[in-house]
Amino acid sequence: MKTLQITDPIVSIDWLAMHLDHPDLVILDASIKKVTSKEDTQKPDIKIKGARFFDLKNSFSDKNTDIPNMLPSPKDFSEACKKLGISSHHKIIIYDTLGIYSSPRVWWMFKTMGHQNVAVLNGGFPAWHNAKLPCEPEIKTEHNYGNFEANYLPxxxxxxxxxxxxxxxxxxxxxxxxxxxxxxxxxxxxxxxxxxxxxxxxxxxxxxxxxxxxxxxxxxxxxxxxxxxxxxxxxxxxxxxxxxxxxxxxxxxxxxxxxxxxxxxxxxxxxxxxxxxxxxx
Structure with missing residues (x-):
């Protein structure tokens, strides 16, 4: 199988569908509730096939401050990535359930941690789901421990x-x-x-x-x-x-x-x- 490279900061649903089963690809669901919305928006009970939930509010935010969503330390970010089964060689695609909302935040976080092979899915889950592309039930999955190491870019x-x-x-x-x-x-x-x-x-x-x-x-x-x-x-x-x-x-x-x-x-x-x-x- 050809080596997978991400050359643009954003990819289409067609690009992701073409590479969906590539062994070097990791898909992250970075969905959060919209801050300014009063609606009780719930995550759907399905996800893009093979996606892993990137818990922006809990696992990937600094818990030593009252300011929301602050970037965790490189050490804490690396450890949370390892628990998600993410390794340094992985190519990462990020989406959210609002189209484009919280996924660019995670794109920036990975870039800040020195990981360049990362992109946002344009249109996110709505575009993927509307195109009837492969989805699966949202169930908790255990992953093999990854070897991700941050290289912080201040x-x-x-x-x-x-x-x-x-x-x-x-x-x-x-x-x-x-x-x-x-x-x-x-x-x-x-x-x-x-x-x-x-x-x-x-x-x-x-x-x-x-x-x-x-x-x-x-x-x-x-x-x-x-x-x-x-x-x-x-x-x-x-x-x-x-x-x-x-x-x-x-x-x-x-x-x-x-x-x-x-x-x-x-x-x-x-x-x-x-x-x-x-x-x-």
């Missing part, structure tokens, strides 16, 4: 100190994926403890602007979206409410051809509760 991660240092830097651009209403403090934050507004000098790119019917827009369409921001070799720092949708627009940026990028891991969940940091409405 340049892909921004923290609050990074943001403070970059706010006035003309060579950096902070892009906020929240809705425009939240960006200008006209809509309430889903977490009541947080202030409204945005990081000064940041720009607003709601993550919905890079999607079309829960699928990522084409490369050409995304280039048009980013062209409006007059990006001239700047480093792009992506933020949102809790570090989830920031990764959607980071994925969109990479597809459009921007590679000097990072994600503010704490995002507004951290910035909106910090004392003494600047906030603009």
């Amino acid at each position: 340049d892909l991660v921004a923290d609050a100190n990074t943001i403070l240092n970059e706010i006035d830097n003309k060579n950096s651009l902070i892009m906020d994926a929240r809705s425009h209403g939240r960006f200008i403090a006209k809509e309430p934050e889903p977490r009541e403890s947080l202030k409204g507004g945005h990081i000064p000098n940041s720009v607003n790119l709601p993550y919905t602007m890079v999607l079309n019917n829960n699928k990522m827009k084409t490369r050409t369409e995304l280039q048009e979206v980013f062209k409006d921001f007059n990006i001239d070799n700047q480093k792009l720092i992506f933020t949102c409410g809790s570090g989830i949708t920031a990764c959607i627009i980071m994925l969109a940026a990479e597809i459009a051809g921007y590679y000097k990028t990072s994600v503010y891991d704490g995002s507004w969940s951290e910035w909106g509760q910090l004392d003494g940091v600047p906030v603009q409405c």
Whole structure:
């Protein structure tokens, strides 16, 4: 069997169907409930054939902080991957049940941990299921222990100190994926403890602007979206409410051809509760 290589950050359901049984392929279901949704959305009781559940909220988040979804340490990430049967040679495809929502977060996590053979499934489970491609019941499965070892790349991660240092830097651009209403403090934050507004000098790119019917827009369409921001070799720092949708627009940026990028891991969940940091409405 030919060696499997992932050359793009996003793959189609046709690509995955063609390689579904490749021994080097690992499919991860990274589904979570949508943060801003009041609906009691439940994971379906079926999954893509062979998929493993990537528990973003529990196994793959830092439990030593109250800020949601924070990146775990490289050691903890590696250990959780090993328990899922993931090894360093695996090629990883990530999906979620909302089309494209939490899967880009996991894509960014693997890239941050030095794993490059990783991509998001465009359209996620809805596109796969609607095409009547192979699924199976959602049952708990034990996996052979993997040998995954993280090689942490800190340049892909921004923290609050990074943001403070970059706010006035003309060579950096902070892009906020929240809705425009939240960006200008006209809509309430889903977490009541947080202030409204945005990081000064940041720009607003709601993550919905890079999607079309829960699928990522084409490369050409995304280039048009980013062209409006007059990006001239700047480093792009992506933020949102809790570090989830920031990764959607980071994925969109990479597809459009921007590679000097990072994600503010704490995002507004951290910035909106910090004392003494600047906030603009």
